[in-house]
Amino acid sequence: MGHWLERNIVEPGKLPLLLALGAFVLTFVVTRSVTRLIRAGKGPFRNVESGGMHIHHVVPGVVLSVVGGFGALASRQGLGSGVFAVVFGVGAGLVLDEFALILHLADVYWSEQGRKSVEVVVVTAAMVGLVLAGFSPFGVDDLSADELQDRGAVIASVVLNFVFSLLALSKGKARTALFGVVVPVVALVGAVRLARPASPWARRFYRRRPRTRARAGLRACRHDRRWAGLGRRFQDWIGGRPDPQPSRAADRRS
Structure with a gap:
């Protein structure tokens, strides 16, 4: 194991990237665990507030990302680069855990829109992992x-x-x-x-091809039916199940 790590990670200069990825994943796991405990009312953890305002963890995440990023550029190599890589990974984990909040400019952490944060974190970790693997x-x-x-x-x-x-x-x-x-x-x-039915390609090239448009819609429906449920269960296992959304009928009654 030590020889593999030296040859494939240390010698090519990928150790800071590995440290950043490890800190990123660990931060996300710990953060989600803490927020799920807060949501359930268990444990000693509570939301951080100042003057009645809820301080989201994206705020320290941005600070740590800036410090880690500029610090890594300044140190370039040695112990400092590893330390700043960890700082950056922690900051990035905090920021991307609330990616949906940044995207929607609203507190959608436990809503259906909040699933986007989990998806972005998983994709980011996978992409960095591929780069570490040599792609x-x-x-x-x-x-x-x-x-x-x-x-x-x-x-x-x-x-x-x-x-x-x-x-x-x-x-x-x-x-x-x-x-x-x-x-x-x-x-x-x-x-x-085939393109997804609502994609720019489908709107441009399938407009006068009803059979192709129908095939694309059928394929997308089958794909979503096969994988959407599995993807949702995977996201719920990682990030927690979103709050149930009120039905439209209930909205009309209210």
């Missing part, structure tokens, strides 16, 4: 030594994989496009398959 953006790591010396081959590879990711994004497959940045075959699959 380079746009598949440059797939090139041979001779191809890497050929600047034209590198540029062509980057452009082609970028186009695949862009096509996947235009077809309404944001996560596929994101993972396709570091795993080009994922972007290729997303680029060649």
